[in-house]
Each structure stands twice: as C-alpha cells, then as structure tokens.
Amino acid sequence: xxxxxxxxxxIASVKxxxxxxxxxxxxxxxxxxxxxxxxxxxxxxxxxxxxxxxxIASGVTIGPETPRLLAGTGADRVHLLIVCTxxxxxxxxxxxxxxxxxxxxxxxxxxEGKTVKMICVGKKGYDVLRRQFSEQIIEVIDLRxxxxxxxxxxxxxxxxxxxxxxxxxxxxxxxxYSRFRSVIAQIPTAQQIIPAQIEAExxxxxxxxxxxPDEGEILATLLxxxxxxxxxxxxxxxxxxxxxxxxxAMDNATxxxxxxxxxxxxxxxxxxxxMITKELIEIxxxxxxx
Amino acid sequence: MAATFNFELVSPERVLFSGxxxxxxxxxxxxxxxxxxxxxxxxxxxxTGFLMITDTPGxxxxxxxxxxxxxxxxNGLTVLAERALPAEELTQEILDKEILHAQMVYDATNDxxxxxxxxxxxxxxxxxxxxxxY
Numbered sequence: 326x327x328x329x330x331x332x333x334x335x336i337a338s339v340k341x342x343x344x345x346x347x348x349x350x351x352x353x354x355x356x357x358x359x360x361x362x363x364x365x366x367x368x369x370x371x372x373x374x375x376x377x378x379x380x381i382a383s384g385v386t387i388g389p390e391t392p393r394l395l396a397g398t399g400a401d402r403v404h405l406l407i408v409c410t411x412x413x414x415x416x417x418x419x420x421x422x423x424x425x426x427x428x429x430x431x432x433x434x435x436x437e438g439k440t441v442k443m444i445c446v447g448k449k450g451y452d453v454l455r456r457q458f459s460e461q462i463i464e465v466i467d468l469r470x471x472x473x474x475x476x477x478x479x480x481x482x483x484x485x486x487x488x489x490x491x492x493x494x495x496x497x498x499x500x501x502y503s504r505f506r507s508v509i510a511q512i513p514t515a516q517q518i519i520p521a522q523i524e525a526e527x528x529x530x531x532x533x534x535x536x537x538p539d540e541g542e543i544l545a546t547l548l549x550x551x552x553x554x555x556x557x558x559x560x561x562x563x564x565x566x567x568x569x570x571x572x573x574a575m576d577n578a579t580x581x582x583x584x585x586x587x588x589x590x591x592x593x594x595x596x597x598x599x600m601i602t603k604e605l606i607e608i609x610x611x612x613x614x615x
Numbered sequence: 616m617a618a619t620f621n622f623e624l625v626s627p628e629r630v631l632f633s634g635x636x637x638x639x640x641x642x643x644x645x646x647x648x649x650x651x652x653x654x655x656x657x658x659x660x661x662x663t664g665f666l667m668i669t670d671t672p673g674x675x676x677x678x679x680x681x682x683x684x685x686x687x688x689x690n691g692l693t694v695l696a697e698r699a700l701p702a703e704e705l706t707q708e709i710l711d712k713e714i715l716h717a718q719m720v721y722d723a724t725n726d727x728x729x730x731x732x733x734x735x736x737x738x739x740x741x742x743x744x745x746x747x748x749y
Contacts, residue, residue, distance in 0.1 A: 366629045373625055373693050377686045381658065476627045476698070534688075537645050537659040546660055547684060550697070557627055 332593040336586060343582035350575035357568035364505055364561040371558045374551055381544055382523045394548040397520035398496045403440040405495035406431060409502040409559055410450030411567040412469045417574035419503060419567055420449040426513045427501045431458060442495055474564055479557025487549055490519060502559035503566035509573050511566035518555050521548060618652035621691025626699040632668060639692060640667040641685050650692050657687045663736035677702035710744045
C-alpha cells in the first residue's frame with residue numbers, strides 16, 4: 326500500500342503531464358488550421374495540373390520520342406520509394422503507419438527480386454526504416470529547419486529525384502505520404518509518380534489543341550513540373566495529417582490522464598479516510614480500556 | 616458588351632483569380648498573346664512577365680508570373696503559374712529576390728535557349744523594378 330505522500334506525488338505528476346498534453350493538443354489545433362488551409366489552397370493547382378496533363382497525354386501516342394517521365398524506362402527493375410513522414414513524434418500512429426506501408430511495399434518488391442532504393446523525407450520515417458533498410462536508404466532529407474513549407478522544398482526534392490532518374494538510377498518511383506481526410510482520419514497513401522499516372526477521366530476533353538511551342542516541348546516541361554507539384558502536395562497533406570494525428574493523440578492522452586487522476590484521487594481519499602478511522606478506533610479503544 | 620470567358624489563375628500556394636473576364640494578355644514563351652472569348656484551344660508555356668487581366672472594359676489588373684502554363688479550351692482559360700504575384704503586392708525587396716533568382720538560373724545553365732530565356736527574365740524583372748519606382 327503506497328503511503329499518502331506517494332499518492333500525492335503521483336497525482337501531482339499526472340496533473341503536470343496532463344497540462345503538457347493539453348498544451349500540445351492546443352498547439353497542434355492551431356497549427357492544423359494553418360496546415361489544412363495550405364493543403365486545401367494547393368489542391369486546385371494539382372487538380373488543374375492533372376487535367377492539363379490528361380489533355381496533352383490523351384493526344385500523345387506513346388512512342389520512342391515520348392518523354393521517359395511519362396512512358397517509363399521500359400523496365401521495372403529498380404524501384405525508388407520516397408517516404409514522407411514527420412520530423413517529430415507524439416502523433417499517434419501517423420509515422421508508423423506510413424512507414425509500415427512503405428515497408429510492406431519494399432518487402433514485397435524485394436521478394437519479387439527487384440531492387441529497392443529509398444529516400445526518407447523526415448527524420449521519424451528514417452528512424453523506423455533504417456533498422457531494416459539501412460542499405461536501401463540512399464538519402465535522408467531533413468525539413469526540420471523549415472518553418473513554413475513552401476514550393477521550394479517540393480522543388481528541391483523533385484530536382485533530386487529527377488537527377489537520379491536521369492542517371493538511370495531507378496525505373497519506377499512511388500511516393501508515400503498520408504492523405505488528409507479529416508482530423509480523425511488520415512490515410513497512408515502510396516502514389517506512383519514516375520512514370521506519371523494519367524487519370525482516365527481527366528482525358529475526357531478531346532479538342533484539337535494548338536501547341537506553342539510544340540507538344541513534345543510542352544510535355545517535357547510539364548512533366549517535371551507535375552512531379553514537383555505532386556511532391557509539394559504530398560508534403561502539405563502530410564503536414565496537415567501530422568497535426569491532425571497529433572491533435573487526436575494528445576486529446577486521448579489528456580483524457581487518459583484525467584481518468585488516472587480521478588482514480589488516484591479516489592484511492593488517496595479512501596486511504597486517508599481509513600487512516601483517520603484507524604486513529605479514532607485506537608483512541609476510543611484506549612479510552613475504553615481505562 | 617463583349618463576350619466574357621472563364622479565367623482561372625492558380626499558383627501552387629493559392630488561387631489568385633477565378634471568374635469571368637473580357638480579355639487576358641499572356642506572356643507566352645513565343646511572344647505575348649491576347650486571349651479573348653472563343654479562342655481556339657491552345658496550350659502554351661509562359662515566360663517571366665506581366666499577365667494583364669481585363670475583367671471589365673477599361674479595368675485591368677496586372678500580375679507578375681514566373682514560368683508556368685496556359686491551357687485554353689472551350690471551358691475557358693486556366694493559367695498554372697509556378698509563381699504569381701499581383702502587382703499591388705510587389706515591393707522592391709520581392710523584385711530584388713526575383714532578380715537574384717533569375718540571375719542564378721542564368722548563371723547555372725549552359726543551354727543557350729535556357730540561358731536566353733533566363734536573360735530575358737532578368738531584363739523583364741529589372742524593367743518591372745524601374746516601373747515600380749514611378
């Protein structure tokens with residue numbers, strides 16, 4: 326049986342923890358609002374880009390001159406997995422669910438005898454994946470010093486990926502991130518970005534286009550831009566998901582701490598009561614003995 | 616009243632303009648072009664320069680765009696700009712930064728066509744900076 330002092334200390338420490346989790350929840354809620362509006366503001370661009378790309382791609386027949394970003398290298402041997410996670414923990418299953426998705430994919434590809442390479446964006450994913458895939462990880466991109474995610478970060482990652490692609494380092498690239506559905510629902514997603522995936526319904530408009538400069542040249546500039554925008558969008562979605570996940574994780578933690586405090590307070594009061602009763606009995610029986 | 620068409624100007628960070636307009640002048644990479652209602656479906660790349668929006672006759676807006684695409688089809692005109700800054704938000708410092716960026720691109724590339732495009736961007740931005748002072 327713990328002494329009264331122990332119980333008091335325990336209650337005080339849980340209360341302190343609860344204050345921290347509560348503060349973290351509120352910070353996450355404030356950050357979430359900003360991240361969410363950034364993610365939503367980026368959606369129109371990515372959607373229009375998909376439509377424009379669909380319009381062009383539907384008019385192009387895959388041939389030897391088609392840019393390799395669209396047609397692929399023709400091989401399916403080396404896969405690049407770009408795993409985007411958060412820089413911080415304490416956000417529930419957010420990081421581990423993205424990492425798990427990437428790990429499953431990597432294991433499956435390796436079982437099929439394919440080569441896997443990985444780029445980790447964000448420290449947490451790297452921490453989880455390096456145990457198993459330390460040889461596959463070719464680069465870790467740290468975004469910890471970045472306060473406000475901008476287009477530049479997406480561009481920076483895309484340039485690295487493009488450079489690798491140009492050197493023939495991989496055939497297929499897949500992007501792993503968490504799609505932001507709502508505060509309580511974030512969906513870990515795998516999206517193939519090279520060769521580019523053209524949405525079927527986007528290619529609905531069959532107008533005869535004038536191209537200025539010619540088709541191939543537009544496609545050649547459009548495809549890298551599309552890659553950048555997909556990565557940028559993934560980063561923004563990820564940032565919003567991270568804050569959402571942290572908010573609900575911290576909300577849970579606060580509630581659990583509250584329950585624990587209630588239980589501990591009950592025990593504390595009971596044992597205090599028991600102690601008082603015991604002392605009274607001692608006094609009374611002492612008086613009766615006289 | 617001239618016919619209007621739908622125009623959307625989108626940058627990665629936000630939607631800058633969405634609505635019906637009379638005319639838009641685009642800084643297309645092959646030369647400036649004016650888009651009016653009923654334009655033939657065209658797809659073009661953009662260079663650095665000012666995009667002029669005329670939403671009602673005699674009422675214009677200028678937006679500085681850096682790189683991007685314009686897609687003209689029967690639904691209207693969509694401009695996907697890599698970077699877009701409305702003229703009223705432009706300041707000396709922002710332009711200086713843009714000039715520095717364009718110069719870095721100019722220094723970094725060896726391809727004569729890209730070099731020429733980057734040089735044109737620097738000139739265009741410096742013109743804009745001079746114009747801003749008046």
